[in-house]
Amino acid sequence: MSAVWRASRAAVRRRRLQTFVIGLVVLCSTTTVLLALGLLDAASSPFDRAYAAQRGAHTVATFDTAKVSPGQLERTARQPGVEAAAGPFGQGVVDVPEGWLWMSGGSLTVVGRADPGGPVDRIELLEGHWATAPGEIVVGWPSNGSPGPRMLGTRLPVPGGAPLTVVGFAASMTKSASAWVTPEQMAAMRPSAAQMLYRFSDSSTDARLASSLARATSGVPEGALTSAQTHLALKEAFSALADAYLPFMTLFGVLGLLVSALIVGNVVSGAVVSGYRHIGVLKALGFTPNQVVAVYLTMMAVPAVVGAVLGTLLGNALADPILNVAFSGIETGRAAVGEVGAWVSAVCLLGMPALVLLTALVPALRAHRLSAARAISAGGAPRTGRGLRVQRLLGATPLPRPVSLGLGQPFARPGRTLLTMAAIVLGVTTVTLATGLTSTMLAFGEAGRGQPGARIHVEAGGPRNGRPAPPLGDVATEERLRSLPGAAAVRARALARVSLTGQSRPVFANFYRGDDASAAGRIARGREARAAGEVTAGPAFLTQHGLKVGDRVTLAMNGRQVTTSVVGELVEGNAQALDATWPTLVQLSPDARAAEYEVRLAPGADARAYAEAAGAADPGLRVSVLDNRNAATTTVVAFSSVFTVLLSIVAALGVFNTVLLSTRERRRDLGTLKSIGMTPRQVVAMTVTSVAGVGAVGGLLGVPLGMVAHRLLVDNVGVVTFPESMKDVWHAPHMTGLLLAGVAISLLGALVPARSAARMTIAAALHTE
Secondary structure, eight states, X not given: OHHHXXXXXXXXXXXXXXXXXXXXXXXXXXXXXXXXXHHHHHTTHHHHHHHHHTTOOSEEEEEETTTOOHHHHHHHTTSTTEEEEEEEEEEEEEEEOTTGGGOOEEEEEEEEOSOSOSSSOOOEEEEEOOOOSTTEEEEXXXXXXOOOGGGTTOEEOOTTSOOEEEEEEEEOTTXXXXXXXXXXXXXXXXXXXXXXXXXXXXXXXXXXHHHHHHHHTTTSXXXXXXXXEEHHHHHHHHTHHHHHHHHHHHHHHHHHHHHHHHHHHXXXXXXXXXXXXXXXXXXXXXXXXXXXXXXXXXHHHHHHHHHHHHHHHHXXXXXXXXXXXXXXXXXXXXXXXXXXXXXHHHHHHHHHHHHXXXXXXXXXXXXXXXXXXXXXXXXXXXXXXXXXXXXXXHHTSSSOHHHHHHHHGGGTSHXXXXXXXXXXXXXXXXXXXXXXXXXXHHHHHHTTOOSSSOXXXXXXXXXXXXXXXXXXXXXXXXXXXXXXXXXXXXXXXXEEEEEXXXXXXXXXXXXXXXXXXXXXXXXXEEOOOOSTTEEEEOHHHHHHTTOOTTOEEEEEETTEEEEEEEEEEESBOOTTEEEEEHHHHHHHOTTXXXXXEEEEEOTTOOHHHHHHHHHHHOTTOEEEEOOOOOHHHHHHHHHHHHHHHHHHHHHHHHHHHHHHHHHHHTHHHHHHHHHTTOOHHHHHHHHHHHHHHHHHHHHHHHHHHHHHHHHHHHTSOTTBOOOHHHHOOOOXXXXXXHHTHHXXXXXXXXXXXXXXXXXXXXXHHTTTO
């Protein structure tokens, strides 16, 4: 084994450039794969662990108490397939005033529950104590923290009854309620609904959950079950943003793996072919065929291990900021999203070198089969045959002789040429994919931003920002903002918490009034909401609530109900919020007022000057200039650009390796050509031409593959629905540049070894012959 190690170490030192290429390729691929696996792990493992720790309900079912008795509900817990159950708990709705505990006004789902424990949905108390007496309420807090003990004692007015005092804050992964009171307090509120929490023995899919719930409620009167919420919908909401980024990272990871395999195979195959004499010498010295294979595998293992270690370290360093972006703005509950799992690093550390060795094994077996005499006499020149016949045919054409020689060289080593072309094809595919994604994401970033011009965000006064209410009033404030110099459009927004009839979880509703110029480009399907009773929502909201364009849904708030129609699907949107018109808000809450205003300035208007003027006009307003950048656009464009550069460089290094091996194999030919008058420029032209044709073919194959990959990605991002206008990004000038990407990658990789071959003297070329 020591002899194998010494021979491998010498080979690594002798092939420093090839060793560097392998190490860089593995580093880039390991980083990309680790990020993709880390994101996949973070999108599922933290939620599953937190849900299991709190014994989260697989299904939260709401029943109409006018149609079913408590005894009938208790019997559902003993049906086949029910692993555990809790309830029935009384469920009611309490109206929340604007700004109470920093919440938007609307409805709060309250459940009567004696304690936070139990076999299902063990609620974690964050602050204070559980409600144990009438008049006490525990409020659910959506994130990992709590508002702190200073907010305990806050009173919630209840119409027609005594106010409720906040005695605690709690977190529930099940999201079964927004607040909890004692069963006695709930009985005094005369609830019209009851809640049952189930854990089923089979809960892997929506279909199986529905089947399990149907078996459990088979003895319940028809129509008594009004809604059912599953843990799979909560998990989808938890990982919605991460799932949007996952396809990008996965595809780049797969491309990186393919490029790694191709480059490694190319390098090892070239090392075996160009090292025939080295193999013969090793066998003549007594190395067995297996030891020779071990030498070449060890030669590949060294840079592979180094690249895997560095790639794992780099991937772990990049994982934290990427996970923060992917899980920003969502309710993670008690699911802590931190570092990637240890198994991800272990897979990359062990899997990437194993993949390299597996790829290297096939060409290394050629060294196993060669006899010592044949290997020593084989030399490094390609065998006569197809390559020479093609060069003779090209020589009969009017092409310059260096060009015809260069175009014929790829046919001398067809296997190596195919590996090189495959790497170029993947490089062009990556460039095409990244270019298409950039165009799509830039168009997405402009959606809803209306005409060019700065945007100003104005927050009205009130409890939410600690300022006095604007003395002008809601409508007058809008008119004042519209009248200030530079204003082109003003849009008012009110945010309220509403309930969907038949759904246990409350949602948020954005109600808009005023100019709708800023809504341009926000609709992917259908149209913008314009009249009373019309709503729009993003794809994540529609998916999680089982809705589509054309469906009808009833909104409830402050004891009022409005039946609305989904008239449009937004390009994107919050998974827990929908958009509606101001007349719809008036029907639900006639006294509601706008909480925010968005002002679009005319092109060239001074945003700072307008903000100062708005603040001076009304001290009750908080004015800020909005950043026109889109975080998702910036993230995707930056990510795809970085990995496009990396994979393009790796593909160019594959070309570099091919050209380097070819020039070393053809030292005698180069010396002969120079001795009969070929100039250094002609040598460069011949060498570059030998891969330019391969690059051109690679471009023709890679561009369609990149276009297909782009379409697959943009069609399968769950939190965004891209309209056709954002997908149709391919134009003639654009396509022409992409077709030349393969030639550019080839030239980038071939230029350095071509210039080195040009500087080689005749004596140096023929020295070993």
